[in-house]
Amino acid sequence: MQRIYITARLNGVNLQFDEAAFARLESYLAEAGRALDGNPDRAEILADLEQAIADQCRERMRADQVAVTLRHLEPALEEIGPVQVPGTDSPSPQPARETPRRLEQVSEGALISGVCLGLARYINVDVTLLRVIAVLLLFLSGGGVTVVYVVLMFLLPYAPAEAGAPPIGKIPAKSREFVEFVRAKLSVATN
Amino acid sequence: MLAEAKLAPIRKGLLEFLVLKIVGANSVYVPDILRRLAGTEFATQEGTLYPLLSKLRREDLVNYQWQESDAGPPRKYYRLTQAGQAQLSALDEYWNRINRTVSEIGH
Numbered sequence: 001m002q003r004i005y006i007t008a009r010l011n012g013v014n015l016q017f018d019e020a021a022f023a024r025l026e027s028y029l030a031e032a033g034r035a036l037d038g039n040p041d042r043a044e045i046l047a048d049l050e051q052a053i054a055d056q057c058r059e060r061m062r063a064d065q066v067a068v069t070l071r072h073l074e075p076a077l078e079e080i081g082p083v084q085v086p087g088t089d090s091p092s093p094q095p096a097r098e099t100p101r102r103l104e105q106v107s108e109g110a111l112i113s114g115v116c117l118g119l120a121r122y123i124n125v126d127v128t129l130l131r132v133i134a135v136l137l138l139f140l141s142g143g144g145v146t147v148v149y150v151v152l153m154f155l156l157p158y159a160p161a162e163a164g165a166p167p168i169g170k171i172p173a174k175s176r177e178f179v180e181f182v183r184a185k186l187s188v189a190t191n
Numbered sequence: 192m193l194a195e196a197k198l199a200p201i202r203k204g205l206l207e208f209l210v211l212k213i214v215g216a217n218s219v220y221v222p223d224i225l226r227r228l229a230g231t232e233f234a235t236q237e238g239t240l241y242p243l244l245s246k247l248r249r250e251d252l253v254n255y256q257w258q259e260s261d262a263g264p265p266r267k268y269y270r271l272t273q274a275g276q277a278q279l280s281a282l283d284e285y286w287n288r289i290n291r292t293v294s295e296i297g298h
Binding site: 011012013032036039040041044045048049051052055058079080081082083084085086087 | 245246
């Protein structure tokens with residue numbers, strides 16, 4: 001087997017990277033590029049940084065090493081540091097992180113209690129597909145899946161209503177009322 | 192413990208002044224500046240310095256010249272422009288004034 005390296009051209013300097021180091025290099029430069037968005041000297045600063053990375057990596061490589069690995073690149077990037085633009089506070093703005101989705105049931109637009117709808121959102125598939133699977137499972141399991149559904153109905157929290165969501169249907173409203181009634185009873189009993 | 196959150200903006204504000212001072216003393220390239228600041232309260236990194244230098248250049252306070260190096264590609268050597276020199280002496284004077292004020296007040 002032959003190991004394949006990737007050649008990166010850093011401000012005119014060709015340097016070989018192994019795959020992991022190349023990916024890290026790309027992500028550093030992408031983040032630096034984002035931090036410099038709108039800066040009139042963006043291209044020049046990026047070229048300066050590429051040059052610095054190339055210099056730092058070569059300084060850390062032994063003569064017999066042909067490619068930059070994370071062992072060279074990580075300390076090099078550590079020394080160069082994240083791009084900080086004067087006049088801004090954060091060290092390079094992070095893209096807003098989406099709050100990780102919780103597994104919940106969704107009353108708005110639900111057929112029974114919204115378990116399928118919540119699950120579909122959670123795993124990002126079409127809800128109709130999930131409902132079809134659920135009905136198939138209902139026959140295949142001889143009704144066993146109903147138990148799973150009811151358990152989930154009582155366990156899963158209700159998703160907060162989103163803006164522009166459809167109204168809650170009669171059955172989901174009733175089931176939610178019932179679930180919340182039982183939960184309230186349970187919490188009184190346990191306290 | 193001293194509130195680091197209060198000290199950080201002071202250092203940040205002074206970094207530009209110090210970089211002007213370093214560039215004003217000598218024609219330097221970036222590793223020279225980093226070395227001069229390393230070990231001080233103002234130790235900084237390329238990721239901070241390049242954007243700062245490019246801002247100073249846009250404000251016409253510094254400029255650079257390419258110089259060949261024995262090892263590797265040519266390097267950018269930075270120096271102050273006339274406007275940069277004027278600003279440095281103004282900053283120097285201002286610094287001395289507030290320094291005096293700070294040490295006099297409260298005594």
